[in-house]
Amino acid sequence: MALRAFIAASFLVVAGLCRAQGSAYTAGGPAADGTQAIYLLNLSARTATPIGSVGSLNGTPITAVSGLTIGTDKALYAVTGTGGGASLLTLNTLNGKASFVSQLRGIDAATAPNLSMSFDCDGNLWMASSSSNNLWQITPGSGDARSVGNLGVKITGLAFRDKVLYGIGGAGNGNLYTIATDTAKATAIGGGYGVNVPNPIDASFDGSGTLWSLLRNFNGNLNNGLPNQLNSLGQINPKSGAMNTVGTIAEPQTKPLFPTPMSGLAISSPSCSSGGVDPPPPAVGAPSLSLAGLGTLVLSLLAGAGIAYRRQRSH
Secondary structure (H helix, E strand, O other), X not given: OHXXXXXXXXXXXXXXXXXXXXXXXXXXXXXXXXXXXEEEEEOOOOEEEEEEEOOEEOOXXXXXXXXXXXXXXXXXXXXXXXXOOOEEEEEOOOOOOEEEEEEOOOOOHHHHHHEEEEEOOOOOEEEEEOOOOXXXXXXXXXXXXXXXXXXXXXXXXXEEEOOEEEEEEOOOOOOXXXXXXXXXXXXXXXXXXXXXXXXOEEEEEOOOXXXXXXXXXXXXXXXXXXXXXXXXXXXXXXXXXXEEEEEEOEOOOOOOEOOXXXXXXXXXXXXXXXXXXXXXXXXXXXXXXXXXXHHHHHHHHHHHHHHHHHHHHHO
């Protein structure tokens, strides 16, 4: 019985880690302390669980973060305009608490809520503004911002995959783009989403290459207590540019629809064909494992089961 229980528990652990692969981070708000709340999303169940709040920056409560993305160092990054200028932050994935990284030089605080970010596989951070349509390359440690150029279109989200920077149109622009990182030229993919997108859209690739999108209820125009556009998830085909809406996001226990705007979508660190596939972020408290890591864990558990079996036979 002890051996069977060991094996059963082992595979439950593996199953739990596999489920953790379908997680993402987003910002909602406000939290109980008045600062920005950070949520863990279950992509398949379309549920959001608050993990904490961002706290303060130099004694000033952080009331808004945007541009959530995961770097090559597996850290969760965001940007805020709190504190007198645009600042780059990292967010604790267990409790949401923000830590200062650098002041973004040449980018003012008023621009921060309209910024989207994505890392490439070389650790370069790319940033776009949906208000000015500008594209920058950011050096995270120093905050230096190198202007690349003007995109010429409204981009509300950035996502990087297989050495390609994708621009996600939103707020009336229903198109997916590839972006040239040397000139900022945006080239439309296909004939558009095929979905009405009046509000900003955030997006991120998962470890398998699926491009997820978060359609915000940004307008805040209430109808029977709810905004006209609820927070919802979709998937964008990176080859055709078409979007398939998946459904609205709810709280996991009581299932109410969130009447508060969510902003940002961060699933996994950048993946490139030459460098393998990085895993999505874990569920709260769970370790992050690649497919190879999961395979190693399964073999280790089976080896442990074999040892337990031999010990049981020897007694």
